Amino acid sequence: MSIKIDLQKCVGCGKCLKVCPGNLIFKNCESKAFIKYPEECWGCTACLKECPVQAINYYLGVDIGGKGTYLNTKKEKNLLHWHIFKPNKVEIIITTNETEGNKY
Numbered sequence: 001m002s003i004k005i006d007l008q009k010c011v012g013c014g015k016c017l018k019v020c021p022g023n024l025i026f027k028n029c030e031s032k033a034f035i036k037y038p039e040e041c042w043g044c045t046a047c048l049k050e051c052p053v054q055a056i057n058y059y060l061g062v063d064i065g066g067k068g069t070y071l072n073t074k075k076e077k078n079l080l081h082w083h084i085f086k087p088n089k090v091e092i093i094i095t096t097n098e099t100e101g102n103k104y
């Protein structure tokens, strides 16, 4: 599991840099974010949840989502939409409510 940042989408806001617990994300000379040590990413998903433009894709790995499956997130008030993209172009959306996270 690791993330991949889409440089075309990144607007350089820096939010992902601030929340990564491993300080793995940096900015390049164009102020675009990139992950310097992808092998050290432990998949906490903090960075993609903060990205306002869905520039960070999180690759799930073969055992979870199948090869090539990735997800990103979109916030809508208290709702967090998890968009899962399968290699066969199928998109699955799972919505969680951040205010109800401790109910389970």
Ligand code: SF4
Pocket (backbone or CB within 6 Å): 003, 019, 020, 021, 022, 023, 024, 025, 035, 040, 041, 042, 043, 044, 045, 046, 047, 048
């Ligand atoms: S998923 Fe977590 S550990 Fe990996 S780069 Fe993002 S914030 Fe850092």
Ligand code: SF4
Pocket (backbone or CB within 6 Å): 005, 009, 010, 011, 012, 013, 014, 015, 016, 017, 032, 033, 050, 051, 052, 053, 054, 055, 056
């Ligand atoms: S949060 Fe998204 S837009 Fe902001 S710097 Fe990171 S990748 Fe770029």
